[in-house]
Amino acid sequence: MSQRKLRLGAFLMQYGHHVAAWRHPDAPADAGQDFAHYRRLAQTAERGLFDAIFFADGLAVRGENEVAARTAHADHFEPITLLSALSAVTERIGLIATVSTTYNEPFNLARKFASLDHLSGGRAGWNLVTSASEAEAQNFNLDAQLPHALRYQRAREYVEVVRKLWDSWEDDAFVRDKASGQYFDPAKVHVAQHRGSHFQVRGPLNVARPPQGYPVLVQAGASDDGRELAAATAEVIFTAWQERDDAQAFYQDIKTRAAAYGRRAEEILIMPGVFPVIGRTEEEAAEKYAAIQALIHPSVGLGLLSGLIGADLSGYDIDGPLPELPETNGNKSRQALMYDIARREKLTIRQLYERVAGARGHRTILGTPTSIADQLEDWFVHGAADGFNIMGPVLPGGLEEFVTLVIPELQRRGLFRTEYEGRTLRENLGLARPANQHLAARQHDLQTA
Amino acid sequence: MSQRKLRLGAFLMQYGHHVAAWRHPDAPADAGQDFAHYRRLAQTAERGLFDAIFFADGLAVRGENEVAARTAHADHFEPITLLSALSAVTERIGLIATVSTTYNEPFNLARKFASLDHLSGGRAGWNLVTSASEAEAQNFNLDAQLPHALRYQRAREYVEVVRKLWDSWEDDAFVRDKASGQYFDPAKVHVAQHRGSHFQVRGPLNVARPPQGYPVLVQAGASDDGRELAAATAEVIFTAWQERDDAQAFYQDIKTRAAAYGRRAEEILIMPGVFPVIGRTEEEAAEKYAAIQALIHPSVGLGLLSGLIGADLSGYDIDGPLPELPETNGNKSRQALMYDIARREKLTIRQLYERVAGARGHRTILGTPTSIADQLEDWFVHGAADGFNIMGPVLPGGLEEFVTLVIPELQRRGLFRTEYEGRTLRENLGLARPANQHLAARQHDLQTA
Known part of the structure; x- marks a missing residue:
């Protein structure tokens, strides 16, 4: 049996994850409007054999005052449009976009991700968030946001609806027989007819079933509601821990909760964020960190x-x-x-x-490529992580250093792939392609008949 | 003064505009899921110096029965994701997506188009539709659709909201001064604070002002409500007329209505759809048409x-x-x-x-490149059209023939460009870049002070 491999996501942000990254001499001039910058980042991550690139998102500007005016959060591409564009200039890397269940209709969301999954040949992932700010609510016809528990109840039903929509068409529904004139098989299309507490959606979706069945479902919520939703539905969890024992406890908690939903431990990959500051020596790394901290x-x-x-x-x-x-x-x-x-x-x-x-609550790891690899390996082999979401302090340099210096060290240790195993994000992550629920039901009928 | 030039849009559809196009031997096997097919179409249209490519859209499958199963409408890419991907593999051509005002939040729509406009360097256009089917309503928490007049009232306010959001940031709001740490100028950001009959949206948008100011606004509604909305807001109108005098009457009506809103005739470009069947001889064109008609x-x-x-x-x-x-x-x-x-x-x-x-109510023009050019020129010089939306019967062939055979003929007559005039869709269409309404208000204050 082959050695267990760690998973790597490249968490991208305009200028980098450090709050003062945009002031750094190596940062681009106007990352929020510069597609070439993101093309370079995506292609660098793909050269490094990362499983995926990942974009966070929010649906409001975080303030318009003097303080906000000193940060670089206000202007950025919308993730689905950006990842769709990046799908055309990459071949193998996964494309994970954050999209809110609170401020998007399930039909539109299911459709956009199905479309991105087809455009990219099966490389889409959805980071589900419920959105947690008043400013966002005020951009969507509300005076104040929905309560936390209600947002998570809606999210649970939301996942159910989008999965029904992704299952609208069986994988072989489109026969497209030019000779007979039969385009699809009407027996293989299924209307969702969803009528729940929060959503009423007929279906079917007007996109064929995604190449991955469902795009990979990602979550990051660590509240009790968030953990329970993740245990029930998530396949990748992005998380933030400073200490290994906290990370181990979280890791164990999620895998235990998942078992209660009949899921195996390897069906949920837990990937803490890390903020690597890489030097050829420890001193160089410390100096680099001090230089960027001085810009806050x-x-x-x-x-x-x-x-x-x-x-x-x-x-x-x-x-x-x-x-x-x-x-x-x-x-x-x-x-x-x-x-x-x-x-x-x-x-x-x-x-x-x-x-x-710098790392906004994520773990800063500072050192040489060897010590960075040691720190990643330590969490990976001690039940604290299945992989990591790499948050370069300043981009593109922070990602390029990781690819050039740390990836080869991880490969030398047999911890990381030396080529992509599959064509889809699911295949590369070692996640099974979900069966169509209608087909599963039909097979069940046949077996019990 | 240079000769008035006609405008050309390439209206793309999976297999082509003929209802039986997908059965044609030259049509691709699975256009709805084949990005390479669309890349080829977009690059062909760009080679032909078309102003824009255009995608229609709907938010439901048109039936799941035996009849529907003989047509190719059910599976297609979502237009914003598709055009975002195409923005990465084209340089100059405009990218026009149909998006409904009835089933998308204005904040999300404003953001996606602003993002596409930045990704493409100012090539985005929005074809505003209000959606008109029960099947769509049932995918969005409704039992039945909103009444026609109400949809258009909402659409009018919707345009107002998204323009406010696109004007959130003045063009020079982002100073990004690394030395001082000033990222944006707080005096140059504006909250929409919109509270209308249908929408309540605070703003600002979290994307910088689009390169074009506003993406080009396109409409196709020809009802009285639709004409009035278009006269007030649209910059390009796609329309469907069989007879020149009907097209002339429509053309005159729209330009007259627009004048009542203080708009000049050249601020609204009217582009009827045409379905060209091109042969080297009239006989060849007729044979091609008969061959595809036989597939219905x-x-x-x-x-x-x-x-x-x-x-x-x-x-x-x-x-x-x-x-x-x-x-x-x-x-x-x-x-x-x-x-x-x-x-x-x-x-x-x-x-x-x-x-x-074949042409779904649009005008079929059948003949040699010379007679096709004659038919386009006739409408163009007689006040029936400012340009045309070209609807290839079978794709990619129908578009490639137009580019290879008809475009050179139009160029020979001085009716069509021989190179792109500008970098943005607006520049190529000869449409002015709209001023920011906040800046205009400020300049008015200065002038009247």
């Missing part, structure tokens, strides 16, 4: 931390402790993580924002 | 005509006249056109479907 404006650090906590910290003493605040309707897991770090390391507000500004 | 299955012809009329004709005598039917909540202009043709040419149901099956 204090008002930006404070604003960023307020965003992670989900509350405005600007009224508190910047050199005092993190105040105890009531729970918000925001991202609970990220909020809890910030409190954990502050308490464990006894940090002031200023120290905390310096600590998390 | 009678049940398909009847089903197609029922769709155009908006009523089920299967209960009527196929060799009798078209029955008088009550007005439906469907596409009124297409319905009226069918009755006009049937009355003028005294056609039975069968003769009518044979007459319209």
Whole structure:
């Protein structure tokens, strides 16, 4: 049996994941509007045999004030359009887009991902989010966002609806027989006729079944609702942990919850984010980190931390402790993580924002290619991760260094592929292609008849 | 002053515009899932210096029965994903996608088109439709569709909302000054704060202002509501007329209505669809047409005509006249056109479907390259058209013949460009780049101060 291989995602962001990346001399001038920049990033990740590239997303500008004006969040491509364009200039790498279940109709979402999956020959992945900000709600005819629990109830039904739509056509429904004039077999098309608590969708979808059956389903929520949804439905989980034992506990928790849904451990791949700062020596890595940290404006650090906590910290003493605040309707897991770090390391507000500004709560790993590989291997072999989502501090350089310096070291250790195993994202991730639920039902009828 | 040039759109459809195109020996095997087919079509149209490629769209499968199963409408790419992919493999041609105002949130639509406009360097166009079928409504949480007039009221407000969102950022809002740490100028971002009868959207959009200011706005509705919306907002109008005097009357009506909104005649380009059947001789063209007509299955012809009329004709005598039917909540202009043709040419149901099956109500022009050019020139110089939307009967051949045989003839006559004039779709169409409404307001304040 072949050695278990680790999975790698390239988490891309305009200028890089460090909050001051855009100010770095090596960052592009206008990444948010520069397709050539993303083409280069995608092709670099593919050269490095990454499983996928991944884009986060939000449906609002995070403020229009002086602080926000010092960050580079406001202008970026919409992920589905960007990944569709990138599908035309790549061959093998997976394409994972974040799309909200709260602000998109299931028919439109099912269709766009089916379309992207066909365009790319089976390389699409959907990172399901429920959206957690008032600013987003206000762009979609609401005064305030839906409650957390309701968003997750809707999300559960949403997955059910889009899977029904992706199963509208059996894989061999389109016969396209020019001689007889039969284009599809009417016995192999299925209407969803979905009437649930939140959605009413007839179907069928007007796109053939995706090459992957379903695009790969990704999630990142770590609240109790989020974990339960992920255990039931997710195939890849992006997550954020600083400490190995926390990551191990999460890993174990998700795989245990998944078992309760009849799923095997290898059907869910857990990929923590890491923020690698790579030097030829430890000193060079430390210097690179100091140089980029020096570019953080204090008002930006404070604003960023307020965003992670989900509350405005600007009224508190910047050199005092993190105040105890009531729970918000925001991202609970990220909020809890910030409190954990502050308490464990006894940090002031200023120290905390310096600590998390770069990697936004993800794990910073700093060192030589060998020590970076050691740190990845340690989590991988000790039940803390099935792979990692690589968050280059400044792009494209941070990704290019990883591909040139770290990937060969991982390959030397037998931890990472030396060529793509398959044509689709599913095949490369070692995930089975789901059967069509209608076909499964029909076979069940035959067996029990 | 340079001679007025005609505008050309390449209206693409999976296998071609003839209802039996997919059965033709030259049609691809599985166009709805074959990106390489569309890449070839887009690059062919660009080689021919077309202004734009254009995709229609619908948000439902048109039936799952035996008749529908003989047509090729059920499986096709979603237009925004497809055009995004095509933006990466073309340089100069415009990219026009049909998207419904009834089943997409304005924030999402504004964002996707802004993103496509940036990806393509200013080549995006939006064909606004309000969607007109019960099947679509049933895919979006409704039992039945909204009334015609209400759909158009919503559409009018919708255009207002998306323009506000495209104007969120002034063109020079993003200063991106690495040295000072100023990313954008907060004085140059504007929240929409839209609160209307149908939409409530705060903004700003999280994409910079599109290169074209606004993507080119296209419409095709020819009902009274549709004409009025087009006169107020559209820059390109796709339309369907069989006879020159009808086309002239429409042309004059639209330009007169537009004047009432303070718009000049050249700000709205009217482009009827034409379905060219091209032969080296008239006889060859006629033979080609007969060969493709012979591929129409009678049940398909009847089903197609029922769709155009908006009523089920299967209960009527196929060799009798078209029955008088009550007005439906469907596409009124297409319905009226069918009755006009049937009355003028005294056609039975069968003769009518044979007459319209190919071009679906658009004008069939059959002949040699010279006679095709004559027919286009006639409408162009006699106030019936500013250009044409070319609907190849079978693709890619129908487009390739037009590019190879007809374009050079149009160029010889000085009617068509010999190179692209500009970089953006707007520049090539000779349409002005709209000013930002906030900037215009500010300049007005300065002038009146």
